[in-house]
Structures are given as structure tokens and as C-alpha cells.
Amino acid sequence: MASAAIPAHPATERTNYLTNGFSVKSWLLTTDHKRIAVLYLISITLFFFLGGFFAMLIRLELLTPASDLMHTDTYNKAFTMHGMIMVFFFLIPVVPATLGNFLVPLMIGAKDLAFPRINLLSWYLYVLGGILITHCMLTGGVDTGWTFYTPFSTAFTNTKIIEAGLAAFVAGFSSIFTGLNFIVTIHRMRAPGLTWNRLPLFIWANYATSLIMILGTPVVAITIVLVAVERLFHLGIFDPRLGGDPLLFQHLFWFYSHPAVYIMILPSMGIISELITAFSRKRVFGYNFVALSSVAIAVIGFLVWAHHMFVAGISLYAAMVFSFLTFFVGVPSAIKVFNWTATLYRGSISYATPMLYAFGFIGLFTIGGLTGLFLATLGIDVHVTDTYFVVAHFHYVMVGGVLMGFLGGLHFWWPKISGRLYPEGWAKLSALFVFVGFNLTFFPQFILGYLGMPRRYADYSHMPEFQVLNVLSTAGSSVLAVGYLLPMIYFVWSLRYGPLADANPWAAAGLEWKTASPPPTFNFDETPVVTWEAYNYDEIELKEQKEVAVG
Amino acid sequence: MSEHAASRTFYVALGISLLVLTAVTVFAAFVNLGPFNPVVALLIATIKATLVVLFFMHVKGASEKMTGAVVVSGFFFLAILLALAMADYLTRAWR
Missing domain, CATH: 1.20.5 (Single alpha-helices involved in coiled-coils or other helix-helix interfaces)
Known part of the structure; x- marks a missing residue:
């Protein structure tokens, strides 16, 4: 009888963004930023597992020294597809397009993004780019690596360069639209009282990311067009036989593609700031430094691109300048790491799953970042260029950094997105699998690279002593795969069977926690007025103590 | 309404002038100016880009x-x- 008097599902009685229409049309033509975020989440997850499939093919091939699983040409296509899918269809959009799309309006007290239809268009462009790359993959693929280096890409290979380039071109416009939307929204639609100094650091990070998307992506789009023009019409842009300069391609490509690394990592850094504060119950140490270091990374990140070209034949003097600037970009990243660590000091730390991912991020990103300084050093770079050392370095940043941040954020905001709690025990187990699997996969690659194993080779039978480390790496990738599959299973499970979440299950600061879980279509019943600083955990703690005393 | 019609006329004229400048670029490419061929091409391209930025992108005003x-x-x-x-x-x- 008592249970009949209490509504069984009080949180789901009100219409929310998930229950506001169930038809396919209501999803495919939605302009609700939260639904678009869910559409992105589904499509990006599909591409993540497709990219992961190619990663497993690569690791299986390298299990033995001989090229015995696939033909070497097929191997070239496998690592190209792995790189293209992971970079353009997973790492670049994963945080801004999913968590960013969902959270930016919620965190600033807005009803939606500034241009909801452009937001939907950006998802359709992403899907169109995805269809193009899938078609390219199924009809022959491309074998240049995701970097499309000339003159191989323009004058020699007969694989589907133009179609693959078009896929990246279209996906690039998707991210330009996302960046444009975020910049205008953050400038124009903040709730009253939400000044720049009160913005959550996730917003600062997405703002800085959007600047790079807007300023950098058009350059790579034009570069792809130039590759197509040279291939189709033999105009001399990159081919020296036609009066072009092959290094010009690398300059243009990396002018975008190095800052693209910051497109990937900055939003994850924003997530980590949110997690560290929420699970240590403290305001972030040095708010202004953490906020402005995001912008500093975005700006300085545009000055370092030629460190990818140290052995390509660029001027020694330019190389020295780029080497110095690369060391310089490490400073704002280090500020973040030190400030997160200082935030933990005397914090009331709890070890929920999102915090485990945050700890993982700090450790792995630090290794990834510091090995980046090895590569910024001209002499060492000459030794390890195009070896597995480089592969290990950027996977520590992109997988150890971006993916750990994304998974941490997804667990943190899952109750807000779905209105359900995930199973904490399974989640902690999967975090452990991811951390152990990741290190087992990629740490041996540092040693392999330092010993001289080149990247992008299917066959290392002339160096059979490399096999032990490769076996370890392949074994680690299997553990990592289990770590990624587990969340997929329990998140889907929680949609139906997870306990209902209240508005603020973590007792966290931030406007997104002041509305229902899942939020209503227009986010807030009344526009919130912000009268407090970001991460005011001291005030929240005092309020809780007063409530307990009164209770 | 008349203001709208006037602005439409202006933009059509601007569009035509961009097409004319494109034709000039093609014509200039067939005239042997030695090292000045790329200079002329880039100059015309810069003028066109400036027109687009100022008027079509509404930066002017x-x-x-x-x-x-x-x-x-x-x-x-x-x-x-x-x-x-x-x-x-x-x-x-x-x-």
C-alpha cells in the first residue's frame, strides 16, 4: 500500500528531452542540442568500434614477425583506415560533439545552442563524411596513412585518395559548424550573472577548442582540395616536377593537424577539471590559470607544427625555432597538471569511477606530454622519427588522454544524460581494464621504438627480437578492448535497469546539476541567475551542514 | 522594399564584377608577364577576396x-x- 502511495518513477513523470517524442522523425529532425548529442554519441561510438576493429587487425598482424595475416598492401590500408577513422570520426568530434553539445547550453543556463539547425546540419555532415569513408573502405580503401603525404598521394598511389579526402573535408565542415555554434553561444547566451570568470572550465576548454576548429580546419580543407586538384589536373602545387614543393603540403597539413591534437585533448582537459573539483569537493586551484592555459594552448599550439617535419628536409634554423616553440607549448599543459594535483591537496577525495579515469588521465597524459618533449628535442627526434616511440607517444596523449577524459566525463554525466545510474562496480572494473590494458599495449611500444622498430611496417622478420614486446602489446590491446566493451554493455543495460538518478547524484556544483535528470527539452523552467563563483564547494558544504543541523 | 531592391542590385553588380575579375585572371594567365604573372593573379585574387569579406560577409558597416x-x-x-x-x-x- 505504501508503495502505491509513492510514485514508482517520480523522475520520469515530467516530459523530458528523451520522452518528448518517440518517432524516428522526432530524432532525425530534432534541433534539441541534447538529442543531437545523443545522435552524435551513437554514430561516434560506431566509428570508434570500426576504428578499433582496424587497430585489432594491426595488432594481430604484428603478433608474429612475418607478414602472415594480410598482404602488406592490405596492412597499409588497415592502418590508414584506423588512423583516418579514429582521428577524423572519433577523436576530433568525440568530446565537443557529444558531451559538449549536451552540456554547453546546460552549463551556461541557455535553452539551446545559438544555431540549433546548424547543429543538426553538423551531425548530417558528420554522417555524410562517415558514409563516404565507409564507402571508400569497402571499395578499395586508401594506403597513404591518415597524413596523405605528397608526392605519394598525388603522383604514385592508385587508391581512393580523393574520396577519402572528401570524407575528411566534409567531416571538417561538421566540426567548423560545431565550433562556430559554441563560440556564438558562449559569447551571447550565458545566464545573467554568469561572467567569464565564473564559467565552468569545461566551457573554457570548449571555447578554446572552437577557436582552433574555426581557424585551423579551413586550412586542411583547402589542402585536401589542392591534393585533389594536383591529382586530377596535374597543377604544380606539391609535385616538384611540376614546380611545386612537397614540403608545402606538410606545412599546410600540420598547420591544422597539430592544433587538431589540441582540438582532441582540450575538451578532455575541461572534463578533468570538472571531475577533479567534484570528487575532491574543492574549488580548482588557480582557476584563472587553468582557464587561460586552455586559450594559451590553443594559440601557441598553432606555432609548433613543423616539429612533425624535422627530418623531412626543412631548414635547420626553422627547425630550431619550432623546437623551442614546442617546448613552450608544454608550459600551459604543465600548469593544468600541477593545478589539478594542487586541487587534490587537502581535498575530500572520493574514488568514484569518473575520478579513477581522471587519475588515469593525469598519469597517462603526463607520460604522453613528457615524451612529447623528447620528440621536440632535435637530436632525439632524428633517432626516433617514424618509429613506435612516436606511436606510443601520441597514443598516450590521444587514448590515454582524450579517451580517458571522455570515459570519465561520460560516466560523470551519464545520470544527467540518461536519467539512470550505471553499475559502479562494473564501471570500476572496466576502468581498471582500460588502465592496465592501455599501459600493456602502449608502454612496450616506447621501448620498441627506441630500439628502432619503424611504424607502418607489417613485417619485422629481420628483427625477431622485437616479437616479445609486440606480443605484450597485442595482449594488452585485448584487455583494452574488453575495457571498452564493458561500458558499452552496462550503459545500455542501465538505460532499462539502472536505478533512477535524481537531479544531482554527485552533489556537484554547476548549472547542469540544477535541472532534472534527464533535463526537459528547454533545459530550465526559469532562466537561472548566477550569484556564485564556479566550483563553490565550500558554500555547498556549508549549506549541506546547515540542512543536516536543521533536519 | 526599395532598400531591399537596391541592395539586391548592388549584390548582383558585385557578383558580376567578381565574374569579370575571374575572366581578367584567366586572360592575364595567357599574357607573358614573366615573374609578374603570379603577382598579377594574386593581386586580382586579393581584390576579389576583399570584396567578398567586406560586402558578402557584411564586415563593412x-x-x-x-x-x-x-x-x-x-x-x-x-x-x-x-x-x-x-x-x-x-x-x-x-x-
């Missing part, structure tokens, strides 16, 4: 300071690309 900031940032980052790429190109032969 924009009252918001932010518009100016956006344009300046765009050109600033283009300048970084050109300056640092040229820093390599022009010093490659130095030993």
Missing part, C-alpha cells in the same frame, strides 16, 4: 567590435602560417 576581432584573428593566423612556412622555405639553403 558591422557595428559590433567582435566582427573586427574575428576578421583580425583570421588574418593574424594566416600571417602565422605564411611567416613560419616562409621562415623554413627561405632559409633551407643556409648552412
Whole structure:
């Protein structure tokens, strides 16, 4: 009888963004930023597992020294597809397009993004780019690596360069639209009282990311067009036989593609700031430094691109300048790491799953970042260029950094997105699998690279002593795969069977926690007025103590 | 209404002038100006880009300071690309 008097599902009685229409049309033509975020989440997850499939093919091939699983040409296509899918269809959009799309309006007290239809268009462009790359993959693929280096890409290979380039071109416009939307929204639609100094650091990070998307992506789009023009019409842009300069391609490509690394990592850094504060119950140490270091990374990140070209034949003097600037970009990243660590000091730390991912991020990103300084050093770079050392370095940043941040954020905001709690025990187990699997996969690659194993080779039978480390790496990738599959299973499970979440299950600061879980279509019943600083955990703690005393 | 019609006429005229400048670019490409061929082509391209930015992108007459900031940032980052790429190109032969 008592249970009949209490509504069984009080949180789901009100219409929310998930229950506001169930038809396919209501999803495919939605302009609700939260639904678009869910559409992105589904499509990006599909591409993540497709990219992961190619990663497993690569690791299986390298299990033995001989090229015995696939033909070497097929191997070239496998690592190209792995790189293209992971970079353009997973790492670049994963945080801004999913968590960013969902959270930016919620965190600033807005009803939606500034241009909801452009937001939907950006998802359709992403899907169109995805269809193009899938078609390219199924009809022959491309074998240049995701970097499309000339003159191989323009004058020699007969694989589907133009179609693959078009896929990246279209996906690039998707991210330009996302960046444009975020910049205008953050400038124009903040709730009253939400000044720049009160913005959550996730917003600062997405703002800085959007600047790079807007300023950098058009350059790579034009570069792809130039590759197509040279291939189709033999105009001399990159081919020296036609009066072009092959290094010009690398300059243009990396002018975008190095800052693209910051497109990937900055939003994850924003997530980590949110997690560290929420699970240590403290305001972030040095708010202004953490906020402005995001912008500093975005700006300085545009000055370092030629460190990818140290052995390509660029001027020694330019190389020295780029080497110095690369060391310089490490400073704002280090500020973040030190400030997160200082935030933990005397914090009331709890070890929920999102915090485990945050700890993982700090450790792995630090290794990834510091090995980046090895590569910024001209002499060492000459030794390890195009070896597995480089592969290990950027996977520590992109997988150890971006993916750990994304998974941490997804667990943190899952109750807000779905209105359900995930199973904490399974989640902690999967975090452990991811951390152990990741290190087992990629740490041996540092040693392999330092010993001289080149990247992008299917066959290392002339160096059979490399096999032990490769076996370890392949074994680690299997553990990592289990770590990624587990969340997929329990998140889907929680949609139906997870306990209902209240508005603020973590007792966290931030406007997104002041509305229902899942939020209503227009986010807030009344526009919130912000009268407090970001991460005011001291005030929240005092309020809780007063409530307990009164209770 | 008349203002709208006038602006439409202006934009059509501007569009036609861009097409004319494109024709001039093609014509200039067939005239042997020696090292000045790329200079002329780039000059015409710059004029066209300026027209597009000022009028089609409504930068001229924009009252918001932010518009100016956006344009300046765009050109600033283009300048970084050109300056640092040229820093390599022009010093490659130095030993």
C-alpha cells in the first residue's frame, strides 16, 4: 500500500528531452542540442568500434614477425583506415560533439545552442563524411596513412585518395559548424550573472577548442582540395616536377593537424577539471590559470607544427625555432597538471569511477606530454622519427588522454544524460581494464621504438627480437578492448535497469546539476541567475551542514 | 522594399564584377608577364577576396567590435602560417 502511495518513477513523470517524442522523425529532425548529442554519441561510438576493429587487425598482424595475416598492401590500408577513422570520426568530434553539445547550453543556463539547425546540419555532415569513408573502405580503401603525404598521394598511389579526402573535408565542415555554434553561444547566451570568470572550465576548454576548429580546419580543407586538384589536373602545387614543393603540403597539413591534437585533448582537459573539483569537493586551484592555459594552448599550439617535419628536409634554423616553440607549448599543459594535483591537496577525495579515469588521465597524459618533449628535442627526434616511440607517444596523449577524459566525463554525466545510474562496480572494473590494458599495449611500444622498430611496417622478420614486446602489446590491446566493451554493455543495460538518478547524484556544483535528470527539452523552467563563483564547494558544504543541523 | 531592391542590385553588380575579375585572371594567365604573372593573379585574387569579406560577409558597416576581432584573428593566423612556412622555405639553403 505504501508503495502505491509513492510514485514508482517520480523522475520520469515530467516530459523530458528523451520522452518528448518517440518517432524516428522526432530524432532525425530534432534541433534539441541534447538529442543531437545523443545522435552524435551513437554514430561516434560506431566509428570508434570500426576504428578499433582496424587497430585489432594491426595488432594481430604484428603478433608474429612475418607478414602472415594480410598482404602488406592490405596492412597499409588497415592502418590508414584506423588512423583516418579514429582521428577524423572519433577523436576530433568525440568530446565537443557529444558531451559538449549536451552540456554547453546546460552549463551556461541557455535553452539551446545559438544555431540549433546548424547543429543538426553538423551531425548530417558528420554522417555524410562517415558514409563516404565507409564507402571508400569497402571499395578499395586508401594506403597513404591518415597524413596523405605528397608526392605519394598525388603522383604514385592508385587508391581512393580523393574520396577519402572528401570524407575528411566534409567531416571538417561538421566540426567548423560545431565550433562556430559554441563560440556564438558562449559569447551571447550565458545566464545573467554568469561572467567569464565564473564559467565552468569545461566551457573554457570548449571555447578554446572552437577557436582552433574555426581557424585551423579551413586550412586542411583547402589542402585536401589542392591534393585533389594536383591529382586530377596535374597543377604544380606539391609535385616538384611540376614546380611545386612537397614540403608545402606538410606545412599546410600540420598547420591544422597539430592544433587538431589540441582540438582532441582540450575538451578532455575541461572534463578533468570538472571531475577533479567534484570528487575532491574543492574549488580548482588557480582557476584563472587553468582557464587561460586552455586559450594559451590553443594559440601557441598553432606555432609548433613543423616539429612533425624535422627530418623531412626543412631548414635547420626553422627547425630550431619550432623546437623551442614546442617546448613552450608544454608550459600551459604543465600548469593544468600541477593545478589539478594542487586541487587534490587537502581535498575530500572520493574514488568514484569518473575520478579513477581522471587519475588515469593525469598519469597517462603526463607520460604522453613528457615524451612529447623528447620528440621536440632535435637530436632525439632524428633517432626516433617514424618509429613506435612516436606511436606510443601520441597514443598516450590521444587514448590515454582524450579517451580517458571522455570515459570519465561520460560516466560523470551519464545520470544527467540518461536519467539512470550505471553499475559502479562494473564501471570500476572496466576502468581498471582500460588502465592496465592501455599501459600493456602502449608502454612496450616506447621501448620498441627506441630500439628502432619503424611504424607502418607489417613485417619485422629481420628483427625477431622485437616479437616479445609486440606480443605484450597485442595482449594488452585485448584487455583494452574488453575495457571498452564493458561500458558499452552496462550503459545500455542501465538505460532499462539502472536505478533512477535524481537531479544531482554527485552533489556537484554547476548549472547542469540544477535541472532534472534527464533535463526537459528547454533545459530550465526559469532562466537561472548566477550569484556564485564556479566550483563553490565550500558554500555547498556549508549549506549541506546547515540542512543536516536543521533536519 | 526599395532598400531591399537596391541592395539586391548592388549584390548582383558585385557578383558580376567578381565574374569579370575571374575572366581578367584567366586572360592575364595567357599574357607573358614573366615573374609578374603570379603577382598579377594574386593581386586580382586579393581584390576579389576583399570584396567578398567586406560586402558578402557584411564586415563593412558591422557595428559590433567582435566582427573586427574575428576578421583580425583570421588574418593574424594566416600571417602565422605564411611567416613560419616562409621562415623554413627561405632559409633551407643556409648552412
